[in-house]
Amino acid sequence: MPWRRRSPPHPERKEWVYGRSYAILALVNESTILGVGRAVGKVILFGEHAVVYGRPALAVPVTQVWAEATVEPAAPGAGLTIYAADLGETIALRTAPADHPLAVAVRLALRAARTLEAADELSEARSHLGPSGRGTTVTLPPSEVEPDWRVTIRSTIPVASGLGSGAAVSAAIIRAIVAAYRRSVTAAETHRADAHAAPVATADENLTAESAEIAEAFRFSAPSASSAVIFRAVTHAGLGVSAQPPCGTADENERRSLLRAGASPGARISEDRQAEITPAALSELVYEVERLHHGTPSGIDNTVIAYQQPVYFVRGQPPEPFAIKRPFTLVIADTGIRSPTRIAVGDVRAGWQAQPARFEALFDRIAMVVEAARAALAAGEPEKLGPLMDENHALLREIGVSCPELEMLVTAARMAGASGAKLSGAGRGGNMIALVTAETAAPVAEALSAAGATNIIVTEVAA
Numbered sequence: 001m002p003w004r005r006r007s008p009p010h011p012e013r014k015e016w017v018y019g020r021s022y023a024i025l026a027l028v029n030e031s032t033i034l035g036v037g038r039a040v041g042k043v044i045l046f047g048e049h050a051v052v053y054g055r056p057a058l059a060v061p062v063t064q065v066w067a068e069a070t071v072e073p074a075a076p077g078a079g080l081t082i083y084a085a086d087l088g089e090t091i092a093l094r095t096a097p098a099d100h101p102l103a104v105a106v107r108l109a110l111r112a113a114r115t116l117e118a119a120d121e122l123s124e125a126r127s128h129l130g131p132s133g134r135g136t137t138v139t140l141p142p143s144e145v146e147p148d149w150r151v152t153i154r155s156t157i158p159v160a161s162g163l164g165s166g167a168a169v170s171a172a173i174i175r176a177i178v179a180a181y182r183r184s185v186t187a188a189e190t191h192r193a194d195a196h197a198a199p200v201a202t203a204d205e206n207l208t209a210e211s212a213e214i215a216e217a218f219r220f221s222a223p224s225a226s227s228a229v230i231f232r233a234v235t236h237a238g239l240g241v242s243a244q245p246p247c248g249t250a251d252e253n254e255r256r257s258l259l260r261a262g263a264s265p266g267a268r269i270s271e272d273r274q275a276e277i278t279p280a281a282l283s284e285l286v287y288e289v290e291r292l293h294h295g296t297p298s299g300i301d302n303t304v305i306a307y308q309q310p311v312y313f314v315r316g317q318p319p320e321p322f323a324i325k326r327p328f329t330l331v332i333a334d335t336g337i338r339s340p341t342r343i344a345v346g347d348v349r350a351g352w353q354a355q356p357a358r359f360e361a362l363f364d365r366i367a368m369v370v371e372a373a374r375a376a377l378a379a380g381e382p383e384k385l386g387p388l389m390d391e392n393h394a395l396l397r398e399i400g401v402s403c404p405e406l407e408m409l410v411t412a413a414r415m416a417g418a419s420g421a422k423l424s425g426a427g428r429g430g431n432m433i434a435l436v437t438a439e440t441a442a443p444v445a446e447a448l449s450a451a452g453a454t455n456i457i458v459t460e461v462a463a
Contacts, residue, residue: 034072053352083150
C-alpha cells in the first residue's frame with residue numbers, strides 16, 4: 001500500500017496511535033473481500049432413504065464443520081475463476097463444463113443475484129436443467145457479463161460422508177456471490193451519487209480529536225490524498241463507518257483474520273456482506289446443484305443447511321424447523337469410506353422397483369420411528385432416542401445400505417456405553433452417529449477410534 005508514515009503529534013501516545021492505525025489499514029485491505037458465505041454441515045437423525053419416498057425425516061446442523069466461500073476482485077478481463085483451496089483446483093467459469101457442480105452453483109447464484117430474489121429466478125434457471133439432474137447445464141446469456149471475480153472455497157466437511165459437504169459448499173458459494181453482487185451494485189450506486197454530491201468534508205472536520213491523531217500518524221503518500229481517503233475507502237467497503245475510526249475490537253479483528261484463513265464460522269462478518277437471500281430460496285437453488293451430486297436427492301441436505309436449524313422434513317411439503325426442548329450430545333464417526341449418495345439412492349430405488357410392497361413396508365416402519373423421535377424431542381426426552389436409533393439402523397440394514405465397517409462402529413459404540421447408534425446418511429460407508437451423555441462421550445469416542453473410525457466429532461444439538 002503506497003503510504004508513508006509521519007511523526008505522530010503526541011510521541012507519548014505513539015503505541016496507541018500506531019495500533020489504531022494498523023487496525024484501520026487492515027480494514028482497508030479487508031475491503032478487497034466483496035462477499036463471504038458460510039454454511040455448516042448436517043447430520044440426519046432419522047429417516048434417511050425413506051424420505052425419498054414421501055416419509056418424514058429429522059436432521060440437525062453440525063456446527064463443528066463448515067464450508068466457506070469468499071469473493072474477491074480479479075484483474076479486469078480475467079473473468080470469474082473458482083479456486084477450490086482444499087483440492088488445489090482452479091476452474092475458469094467461462095470454460096468450465098456446463099455440468100460442473102461448482103460452476104452450476106456459481107451460475108445459478110449470478111442469475112439469482114441480479115435482483116437478490118432467488119425464488120423469482122429459479123423458474124428461469126430450471127429451464128436449463130434436465131429432469132433428473134444428469135446432464136444439468138446452467139449457462140449465462142450473452143447479455144450477462146461475467147464479473148471479474150475470484151471465488152475461493154474452503155471446507156472442513158468430509159466429502160461423501162453424510163455430513164452434507166456438497167450442499168454446504170453450494171450454499172456458501174451462493175451466499176457469497178449474492179453478497180458480492182449486492183456490494184458491487186451498492187458501490188456503483190454510491191460512486192455515481194458521489195459524482196454529483198457536494199464536496200466531502202476534510203478529515204479534520206469529520207473526525208474526532210483521537211481520529212485526527214491517527215490520520216496524522218499515517219497518510220497516503222499521494223500529494224492530494226488525506227486521511228479522509230482511508231475512511232472513505234473503509235466506508236465504501238460497507239463496514240458501517242461513522243465519524244469514529246472504523247476499527248473493531250482486537251477480538252473482532254482477529255476473527256476476521258481467522259475467517260480468511262478458513263477458521264470457525266463464529267467469526268463475525270459485517271451485515272452488508274451477508275447474502276440477502278431467504279432460506280427457502282437458497283434451499284431451492286442448492287437443491288438444483290444437489291441433483292448433480294445425487295441424481296434423486298431427498299431435499300433434506302439443502303433444507304437443513306439453508307435453514308441452519310433442526311428440521312422435520314417431508315418431501316414436497318414446506319420444511320418445519322422444530323425446537324429441541326433439551327440438548328443432547330452425539331458422537332459422529334467416519335468409516336473413512338467415501339460413499340456417493342447417488343449410488344446408494346439408486347440401488348435402493350432398484351430394490352423398491354423390484355419389491356415395492358416390501359420396501360414400502362420398511363419405509364412405513366421408518367416413518368413411525370421418525371414420529372416417535374420427534375415426539376421425544378418435543379417432550380424434552382432425548383434419552384428415548386437411543387432405542388429408536390437402534391431400530392432405525394436395523395431397518396436401514398434390511399434396506400441394504402449398511403456395510404461391515406458401519407456395523408463394526410455401531411457395535412463398538414453400543415458396547416462402550418452409547419444408548420443407541422445408527423448409520424447416518426446414504427450408508428455403504430460415510431458416517432454413523434451415537435447418542436451419548438457427558439459421561440459416556442469420551443469412552444465411546446475412544447472405542448470408535450479403536451474400531452477404525454478415521455474422524456470423530458462430538459457435537460451438542462442445542463435446545
